[in-house]
Amino acid sequence: MTNESANPINVLLICGGGSSEHDVSLRTADFIQQELGKSAEFQLTRVTMDADGRFIDADGQLRELRSDKLLYNAGGSAQPVDYVIPAIHGYPGETGDLQSQLEILGLPYYGCGPEASKNCFNKVTTKLWLTALGIDNTPYKFLCAETAEEFAKAQDALSQWGSVFVKASNQGSSVGCYQVSTPEALNEALKDAFKLSPYVLVEKCLNVRELEVAAYEYHGELVVTPPGEVRAPSDTFYSYDEKYAEDSRAETFVEAEGLSEGQLDWIREASRRAFVGLQLKDLSRIDFFLTDEGEIYLNEVNTFPGMTSISMFPKMLKNQGHDFSEYLGTLIHNAVKLT
Structure with missing residues (x-):
């Protein structure tokens, strides 16, 4: 594959994100950076998003992606961005939030769009x-509030199925996922899951x-x-x-x-x-x-x-x-x- 233009394609690789999957995101970015580095036709810039949503480059300097499709540094100089790889697991990369921002900026990017991601x-x-x-898909019940009535639905599921998985609905990679088989453990798992998500899934354990x-x-x-x-x-x-x-x-x-x-x-x-x-x-x-x-x-x-x-x-x-x-x-x- 050859570049049709003599100019390299400027790729912005965004990783991190500040969620519980921050460190895994860095390792994913390492792999992608290694693969894109095999071709001279891509000019790659890597930034790490912190928990406050700021972009930090390899030198520890803040960078900012603006509506003119340029990536600015603290000194005011900028470089063009042609394509973005949002290599962030969990929020805001897999939730559609970051993709929505890229859609507003009119920048093409790797991966699914905002609605599919969400x-x-x-x-x-x-x-x-x-x-x-x-x-x-696996038999389930979902809980929409941390109330006695909703907890009773989960206890009924446990009585029916014998063992269940409790899952926070808005977490990835098994974060907020608990396997339980007793009423006491179920209540604790539900409380922990609701700390991570407004909705909780209770699935039959198979x-x-x-x-x-x-x-x-x-x-x-x-x-x-x-x-x-x-x-x-x-x-x-x-x-x-x-x-x-x-x-x-x-x-x-x-x-x-x-x-x-x-x-x-x-x-x-x-x-x-x-x-x-x-x-x-x-x-x-x-x-x-x-x-x-x-x-x-x-x-x-x-x-x-x-x-x-x-x-x-x-x-x-x-x-x-x-x-x-x-x-x-x-x-x-x-x-x-x-x-």
């Missing part, structure tokens, strides 16, 4: 959309295999990879720490074994239906549960999956025979052409 980040909204699209699909756009075509598999240690669920810790005990397999053609076809179709129906763009990681009884549920849609050394999305893309730097470079070229 819909997929909210676990309750995601389930409503999946049901509307005819995609099976014995499952955890499958993950990379769905992304490559040279104008939607690619859905065969599902990979994550096997968490038997004594825990796939927590935030197990997902991203360098010494994680979770095992990952880039292609899951033992699935029937019918199961593979349904996972592929559900992934395609979710990507198109939710109007995703550029990339996603779509996670499924396969129960002991052979039922398949779509668990969640990640609009900006992690890209660390142990992350599944880049592994599955590579296993598909695609080069990440070419994939991202092509997206950048196509987006810049349209502006």
Whole structure:
């Protein structure tokens, strides 16, 4: 792939964000920076967003992105920005907030748009959309207030299902997610979850295999990879720490074994239906549960999956025979052409 212009494309890589996923975002940015660094046609500037939403460059200096599509430094000088990579997990990168700002500025960017990001980040909204699209998802109840009446709904679910997951609706990467099996533990988990989100999801706990699909756009075509598999240690669920810790005990397999053609076809179709129906763009990681009884549920849609050394999305893309730097470079070229 060659640059049609003699001038490099100016790419702004934004990472950090100040949320509980700040550090993982930095590691994702390291990977993206390494991949874009393989080509001289991209002039990359990296800034880290702090908890106050300020951009700080590698020299510790404040930078500001303004409506003229220029990135200013404290001295008043500026450089052009042609394309933005919002490599932020959680708020405000996966919630649609940062994407809304980029839309206002008229800057093309990597990843899903504001509405798709917001819909997929909210676990309750995601389930409503999946049901509307005819995609099976885990049995659940959702709580809209920290009241005795709402807590009673959760206790009824626990009595019915025996064990449940409590999830803060507006958190990512298993943050605010608790597995409980006693009424006392349930009340504590609900209180903790409501500290993180105004809505709380209570899901039926199932014995499952955890499958993950990379769905992304490559040279104008939607690619859905065969599902990979994550096997968490038997004594825990796939927590935030197990997902991203360098010494994680979770095992990952880039292609899951033992699935029937019918199961593979349904996972592929559900992934395609979710990507198109939710109007995703550029990339996603779509996670499924396969129960002991052979039922398949779509668990969640990640609009900006992690890209660390142990992350599944880049592994599955590579296993598909695609080069990440070419994939991202092509997206950048196509987006810049349209502006």
